[in-house]
Amino acid sequence: MAITSILSTASSALTANVRRIDAVANNLANLTTEDFKPSDVRTVSQTAAPAASSPVVFNSGVLAVVVEEEGPVDAATQFSRLIQSQSAYNMALKTLNVGSELSGELLRLSA
Numbered sequence: 001m002a003i004t005s006i007l008s009t010a011s012s013a014l015t016a017n018v019r020r021i022d023a024v025a026n027n028l029a030n031l032t033t034e035d036f037k038p039s040d041v042r043t044v045s046q047t048a049a050p051a052a053s054s055p056v057v058f059n060s061g062v063l064a065v066v067v068e069e070e071g072p073v074d075a076a077t078q079f080s081r082l083i084q085s086q087s088a089y090n091m092a093l094k095t096l097n098v099g100s101e102l103s104g105e106l107l108r109l110s111a
Contacts, residue, residue: 003106006099012061013092016043019064020085027073038073040081041066 020041030036044063 003099003103007096007103009061010092010096010099012063013043014089014096016041016062016064017085017089017092019066021082021089023066024078024082024085027078028075031073031075036073038069038071038078039066040069 020043023039023041027038030038042065044065046061046063
């Protein structure tokens with residue numbers, strides 16, 4: 001079902017953006033720590049298709065991958081990532097809310 005896929009993708013996007021915000025917070029907290037290696041969370045779209053005869057439903061989503069970066073923490077870069085992550089989080093939340101409303105409306109219509 002398409003709505004299930006939308007909800008799954010929005011949910012995994014929320015989780016990925018929370019992980020990225022956590023990484024930014026950790027990087028900023030260690031801004032003056034010597035030899036600290038900053039990290040970032042990269043997001044990758046993931047899709048899975050079931051075999052034609054499979055009864056299993058596969059959902060798409062967003063995979064969060066933590067990567068260690070070279071060099072010192074750059075505060076401007078971290079704040080830029082924070083703004084991007086907050087915007088992406090808000091959009092995923094709106095998508096989740098719309099998907100939930102659509103699902104509820106479908107249930108209401110089918111009753």
